[in-house]
Amino acid sequence: MKEFLYTKGKRKYIFCADSKGAELLYNFVQQAMEDKVPFDFMIIGDKSDAFLEHWYSQQKMGTFLYLSGQWEFIKRLKKLALEAGFSEYEMQINIVGQISKKLVCCECYGVNEFIDDDLHLTCKHCGIVLEVSSHYSRRLEAYLGYTSIS
Numbered sequence: 001m002k003e004f005l006y007t008k009g010k011r012k013y014i015f016c017a018d019s020k021g022a023e024l025l026y027n028f029v030q031q032a033m034e035d036k037v038p039f040d041f042m043i044i045g046d047k048s049d050a051f052l053e054h055w056y057s058q059q060k061m062g063t064f065l066y067l068s069g070q071w072e073f074i075k076r077l078k079k080l081a082l083e084a085g086f087s088e089y090e091m092q093i094n095i096v097g098q099i100s101k102k103l104v105c106c107e108c109y110g111v112n113e114f115i116d117d118d119l120h121l122t123c124k125h126c127g128i129v130l131e132v133s134s135h136y137s138r139r140l141e142a143y144l145g146y147t148s149i150s
């Protein structure tokens with residue numbers, strides 16, 4: 001992952017955080033104030049998807065988005081931002097805490113959750129030992145797990 005840094009020279013900044021991720025953005029907010037660049041800073045509590053999507057879609061070209069928070073929060077806001085027309089190059093992401101990913105079992109197609117650095121795990125549905133592959137299915141939003149051969 002790219003380092004989470006303030007990128008100078010954008011037309012506008014949007015800083016979005018959950019309660020865990022806000023602290024990291026305070027420096028960026030201060031920087032934007034010093035640079036006299038317009039920005040929005042929002043700690044997302046219980047804002048609806050519809051509200052966020054509308055807010056994102058109203059932003060002008062050249063707006064740069066910072067997301068900071070826990071994995072579930074990041075996943076949700078990133079998805080909404082992409083749907084509203086932001087590209088991956090117009091945002092930076094900081095994940096607080098553990099990243100939980102999904103792994104689809106090659107035997108029973110059951111979905112398992114795993115933490116970033118687990119290489120093997122036992123399928124909780126059928127009990128087989130799976131190896132986490134680098135194959136990621138965008139459709140399933142999950143990695144594919146294969147039976148390990150030892």
Ligand SMILES: [Zn+2]
Nearest residue numbers: 105108123126
């Ligand atoms: Zn399984």
